[in-house]
Amino acid sequence: MKTFVHRGQITKVIFGSGTRSRIPEEAAALGCRRVLVLCTPGQAGQAAEVHDALGTAAVGTFAEAVPNTPVDVTEKAVAYAGTVQADCVLAVGGGSAIGLGKAIALRTGLPQLALPTTYAGSEMTPILGETEGRRKTTRRLPEVLPRTVVYDVDLTLTFPAAASVVSGINAMAHAVEALYARDQDPLAFLMAGEALDSLTRSLPVVAQRPRGGEARADALYGAWLAGTCLGTVGMALHHKVCHVLGGTFGLPHAETHAVVLPHVAAYNAPAAPEAMTRIAKALSVADAASGLFDFAGRLGAPRALRDLGMPESGIERAAELIVRDGYWNPRPVERTAVHALLARAWAGRQPCTSPGDGHPRTESAAPHPTTTGAHHA
Numbered sequence: 001m002k003t004f005v006h007r008g009q010i011t012k013v014i015f016g017s018g019t020r021s022r023i024p025e026e027a028a029a030l031g032c033r034r035v036l037v038l039c040t041p042g043q044a045g046q047a048a049e050v051h052d053a054l055g056t057a058a059v060g061t062f063a064e065a066v067p068n069t070p071v072d073v074t075e076k077a078v079a080y081a082g083t084v085q086a087d088c089v090l091a092v093g094g095g096s097a098i099g100l101g102k103a104i105a106l107r108t109g110l111p112q113l114a115l116p117t118t119y120a121g122s123e124m125t126p127i128l129g130e131t132e133g134r135r136k137t138t139r140r141l142p143e144v145l146p147r148t149v150v151y152d153v154d155l156t157l158t159f160p161a162a163a164s165v166v167s168g169i170n171a172m173a174h175a176v177e178a179l180y181a182r183d184q185d186p187l188a189f190l191m192a193g194e195a196l197d198s199l200t201r202s203l204p205v206v207a208q209r210p211r212g213g214e215a216r217a218d219a220l221y222g223a224w225l226a227g228t229c230l231g232t233v234g235m236a237l238h239h240k241v242c243h244v245l246g247g248t249f250g251l252p253h254a255e256t257h258a259v260v261l262p263h264v265a266a267y268n269a270p271a272a273p274e275a276m277t278r279i280a281k282a283l284s285v286a287d288a289a290s291g292l293f294d295f296a297g298r299l300g301a302p303r304a305l306r307d308l309g310m311p312e313s314g315i316e317r318a319a320e321l322i323v324r325d326g327y328w329n330p331r332p333v334e335r336t337a338v339h340a341l342l343a344r345a346w347a348g349r350q351p352c353t354s355p356g357d358g359h360p361r362t363e364s365a366a367p368h369p370t371t372t373g374a375h376h377a
């Protein structure tokens with residue numbers, strides 16, 4: 001008999017091409033008359049188009065979103081929202097703009113809409129990661145979940161191919177960890193499998209033809225499902241590793257996910273056979289971890305942490321931080337094995353897929369009883 005817990009979500013999702021034209025009516029449906037548009041500096045053009053379409057319902061644009069949601073930027077945006085008397089925020093962009101929208105919502109109670117343009121998936125999660133000084137903290141807070149998410153495939157056509165590939169693998173990482181999540185939510189398992197099918201099918205096409213609408217739609221659909229997985233079930237070792245590497249060495253978010261994913265899949269493979277079978281099926285390969293590694297290589301994604309700027313001397317410190325806090329993972333998180341995983345990922349070597357090849361295998365298949373799943377995004 002299956003035993004599980006499922007948490008449903010309340011977000012309204014609109015998906016298609018040209019759907020950004022629905023933003024004015026969706027904002028009005030939430031009772032919003034004074035919309036503040038949020039974006040990163042690079043997407044000011046896309047944000048201006050949406051701002052114009054809102055007409056008098058738009059009261060301003062705050063175009064200073066950056067990764068990792070620094071608190072000082074949020075405070076500046078909250079002050080601006082007060083000045084223009086905004087009654088809701090609309091994030092246009094990837095995880096950086098959406099993270100800012102969540103941080104404003106947390107402080108002001110303003111409702112949020114999101115118009116995502118990457119595959120990071122933050123729009124579907126109640127997770128907020130914020131940085132103060134050099135410290136990043138991540139929390140799960142239902143009140144930061146956007147009320148309405150409008151996916152418009154057209155807005156993703158300008159997302160550069162290389163960035164799209166790593167962002168897509170970032171989404172795949174949410175799906176991979178949902179497959180072996182502690183919650184054992186059957187809906188999340190189904191969504192994760194479908195997400196992997198869509199992303200493994202579409203990303204190679206996107207890499208070749210970034211303006212191809214069909215593959216873009218497939219990739220965005222996969223990203224929506226993967227983001228929903230991230231918002232629904234607890235994550236594990238992979239997200240913890242990326243959180244530590246991003247926070248400690250300032251490594252880029254999506255690229256770090258792309259490098260680390262095959263290695264964590266190899267680490268968890270002995271304790272998560274059903275998940276590995278599903279990943280391998282999506283990739284049409286025999287082994288999930290080496291399949292993920294080859295997939296990233298074929299698409300030209302980075303495969304070595306050293307290429308992202310991590311110093312070799314940081315491996316020891318990262319291993320220490322990764323094992324320090326208790327969190328759930330299908331295979332116990334052991335320092336020597338994590339060190340070996342990081343060393344391989346740092347050098348860009350093949351993931352360790354056979355016993356005796358770098359990762360000590362003292363694990364048992366039983367879940368490791370620590371705290372709830374990690375919710376690092």
Ligand code: NAD
Binds near residue numbers: 043118
């Ligand atoms: P991002 O939002 O920083 O975007 C990366 C760059 O691509 C930016 O310069 C942006 O302007 C540009 N860009 C985005 N879409 C584009 C498009 N369609 N065309 C052209 N340029 C485009 O990157 P991201 O990977 O989406 O988000 C990373 C951030 O999101 C990190 O801070 C990460 O921690 C957070 N995140 C949070 C969650 C969560 O659930 N809380 C989930 C995933 C990521």
